[in-house]
Amino acid sequence: MSTAGRPALAARADLEKVEPYVSPQLPARYRLNTNESPYPPPPALVEDVAASLREVALNRYPDRDAEALYGALSELVTWPIDGLWIANGSNEVFLHVFLTFGGAGRTAMIFEPTYALHTSIPRVAGTDVISVGRGPDLRIDRDEALRAIRTERPEVVILTSPNNPSGLLEERTTVEAMVREAAGLVIVDEAYIEFAPDGSSVKDLLVRHPNLVVTRTFSKAWRLAGVRLGYLMAAPAIVAEMARVRLPYGLSALTQVVGERALEHEADTRDVVRKVVEERDRIVAELRARSLEPTESAANFVMFSVPDASRLWDALLERGVLVRRYAGVPGLENRLRVSAGLPAETDAFLAALDEVRGD
Ligand SMILES: Cc1ncc(COP(=O)(O)O)c(C=O)c1O
Numbered sequence: 001m002s003t004a005g006r007p008a009l010a011a012r013a014d015l016e017k018v019e020p021y022v023s024p025q026l027p028a029r030y031r032l033n034t035n036e037s038p039y040p041p042p043p044a045l046v047e048d049v050a051a052s053l054r055e056v057a058l059n060r061y062p063d064r065d066a067e068a069l070y071g072a073l074s075e076l077v078t079w080p081i082d083g084l085w086i087a088n089g090s091n092e093v094f095l096h097v098f099l100t101f102g103g104a105g106r107t108a109m110i111f112e113p114t115y116a117l118h119t120s121i122p123r124v125a126g127t128d129v130i131s132v133g134r135g136p137d138l139r140i141d142r143d144e145a146l147r148a149i150r151t152e153r154p155e156v157v158i159l160t161s162p163n164n165p166s167g168l169l170e171e172r173t174t175v176e177a178m179v180r181e182a183a184g185l186v187i188v189d190e191a192y193i194e195f196a197p198d199g200s201s202v203k204d205l206l207v208r209h210p211n212l213v214v215t216r217t218f219s220k221a222w223r224l225a226g227v228r229l230g231y232l233m234a235a236p237a238i239v240a241e242m243a244r245v246r247l248p249y250g251l252s253a254l255t256q257v258v259g260e261r262a263l264e265h266e267a268d269t270r271d272v273v274r275k276v277v278e279e280r281d282r283i284v285a286e287l288r289a290r291s292l293e294p295t296e297s298a299a300n301f302v303m304f305s306v307p308d309a310s311r312l313w314d315a316l317l318e319r320g321v322l323v324r325r326y327a328g329v330p331g332l333e334n335r336l337r338v339s340a341g342l343p344a345e346t347d348a349f350l351a352a353l354d355e356v357r358g359d
Helices: 013-017 043-055 067-077 090-101 117-124 142-152 172-181 203-207 236-242 253-264 267-289 309-318 343-357
Strands: 084-087 107-112 128-133 156-160 185-189 212-217 230-233 301-305 335-339
Touching: 013 117, 043 253, 067 084, 067 253, 084 090, 084 236, 090 117, 090 156, 090 185, 090 212, 090 230, 090 236, 107 117, 107 142, 117 128, 117 156, 128 142, 142 172, 156 172, 172 185, 172 203, 203 212, 267 301, 267 343, 309 335, 309 343
Parallel strands: 107 128, 107 156, 156 185, 185 212
Antiparallel strands: 084 230, 212 230, 301 335
16 A cells, blocks of 8 residues: 555554545546536635634634534534544544444445445454445436345445435435334435425435434535535434544534534525526436436535546546546446536536547
């Protein structure tokens, strides 16, 4: 993996399966590879954050319970404070879940292809990962999924809806059937749910299923990827156990302030989400017109099929357009994923695509 030589002490043997996360942060004019928002947060929010930061006592530890942030989030999502868990990005939320409910001798089940961190984060916490495949349409086969849960009995099942990289929503009835079948927890990662049609979230199932965990992030629709803020909603009994693994003062004073102010500006997110959804739908229509088989994405990105993904990826990058490729990922060898953002970015992507295909 690295050329740095042998460390004085060998790392944990089970970490051999964990590859460090790499997604190139290449200097392209149009960065359409990580599903960030090209729209910065609203100026009024930035002003409010700046004013609040001047009041923060940086010499003091922050509020350990981040009370103001939890209170405001609880109101927004209408879920009790003791059923919320906020951390530095939803990736850290997953880590806390697996430190608490995973670990040696326990397993997590994922349905690939999906978000790569759902493999590595459980493993970092010493949890074995069982990967179940999807059909060529990238959807979960409900019967096969239920059978896998029944036979393997994983402690934790992770779904992503809308899924990354396909953008497809998981069937609500399938999710609920899996939650019923699972003896342990089922996490539904809703990082992109704000871009999906109303009513797509499975949050409402939380009241009926004490083993369901729903995670969300401020990195996408909220346009705050740089802040690192994510959360989960679950039964308070789950959250109470997780308190064991939290480091004291885990949310910095700066993070808390940005989160609190962001929640006050929640209405501003909706307009931008609507614009991004329009671009996504335009990308789908344009790719369909070029017979590139785009997925019916409910997220802020679109996956599509091409005869030679590697060649096209290089050619797009030469033209300043960076998209996501999946070299060596089974089932995705001939697919690319492009983020939806500004109309000008879509134009640049389509122009580069047409130029390359016209070669
Ligand atoms: C499905 C999914 N979940 C979670 C995340 C990470 O979110 P965060 O920035 O909150 O750690 C991503 C980021 O791309 C993602 O695609």
